[in-house]
Amino acid sequence: KGYYLGLDKALAGAGLQGKVKAVTLNDGSTLSDMSGAGAPQLWAAGEYDAVIEYLKGDVTQLLALAARVARSGAITWLSNRGKPQSVRTKKLITVEECFRIPEPDTSWMSNPPSRVSFVDWIPNWAARVGH
Numbered sequence: 445k446g447y448y449l450g451l452d453k454a455l456a457g458a459g460l461q462g463k464v465k466a467v468t469l470n471d472g473s474t475l476s477d478m479s480g481a482g483a484p485q486l487w488a489a490g491e492y493d494a495v496i497e498y499l500k501g502d503v504t505q506l507l508a509l510a511a512r513v514a515r516s517g518a519i520t521w522l523s524n525r526g527k528p529q530s531v532r533t534k535k536l537i538t539v540e541e542c543f544r545i546p547e548p549d550t551s552w553m554s555n556p557p558s559r560v561s562f563v564d565w566i567p568n569w570a571a572r573v574g575h
Contacts, residue, residue, distance in 0.1 A: 446550035448557055449521060455505055457521030457529075458512045464501030467494040510536060539563070540573045 452462050466476045469491055475482075480502075483495045513519045513533065520530040543559060550556030563569040 446548040446553060446556055449519075451502065451506060451509070453521040454509055454519060457519070458509055458516075460505060460508050460512065463505060464498050467491075467497045469494055543573050543575050 455462050465478055466474050467478045468474055469486075470493070475486075475494065478494070478498050480498075483498060487495045509519075514536050517534065518530045518532045520528065523529050547559060563573070566572070569575070
């Protein structure tokens with residue numbers, strides 16, 4: 445449909461623990477509103493363990509979600525209006541396979557996302573996915 449689906453919403457829809465929100469900094473204090481947007485600044489400040497803790501959470505929870513989707517054959521979540529949503533899938537597919545699926549009609553959206561926007565930060569991404 446063209447909507448963004450964040451990892452936290454997908455995790456909640458699967459009944460899994462959400463993303464890491466709190467990380468411990470070098471001085472022993474806790475940063476309780478950690479997000480991916482803050483990771484580069486924390487890394488530059490030498491907070492390597494905090495960033496790695498956050499990223500480990502993303503990776504382990506994404507893996508748990510993938511396992512749940514593979515077992516159940518669907519990904520589920522609640523829309524912003526609180527309505528249950530789901531998409532059935534016969535199998536998990538690779539990024540390369542995702543790029544072969546036609547993009548949805550997002551002409552109704554004022555600021556539609558594109559697939560490229562999700563991978564554009566990866567060096568040489570087009571060659572890696574055969575795009």
